[in-house]
Amino acid sequence: MKPREAAAELGLSYPTIKQWILTGKLATVKTPGGHHLIPRSSLTPLLKAVPEKKESRERFQKVSGRNQLVGKIVELKIEGLLAKVVLSIGEQRITSIITADAVREMQLRKGQTAAALMKATEVMITRV
Known part of the structure; x- marks a missing residue:
């Protein structure tokens, strides 16, 4: 999948995904044109680490x-x-x-x- 698609799936920003790719935190495959594609298997460990997007605002009440x-x-x-x-x-x-x-x-x-x-x-x- 494309980096933007991976960012959307993880609930992260595109620059964060790009930085992870460049630092080697996220494994990718390069196309002949030099673009990065991310195998779904590379996202599996990260999906567990990313908290659910739906946050409770209860902590802001006090x-x-x-x-x-x-x-x-x-x-x-x-x-x-x-x-x-x-x-x-x-x-x-x-x-x-x-x-x-x-x-x-x-x-x-x-x-x-x-x-x-x-x-x-x-x-x-x-x-x-």
């Missing part, structure tokens, strides 16, 4: 950050690789742009309770 605001999701819009999430917190709204994958992994839905976690070294105040 964090040390104290700047957390809890509210309801009032708007959720996925467009391409990014998603817009709007939380209603009291009479205020906070908007976050995160990856669409994160929205899917957390199974976020409009109406759910969620927390906005802020990490900053400065907080500015303005008189209203």
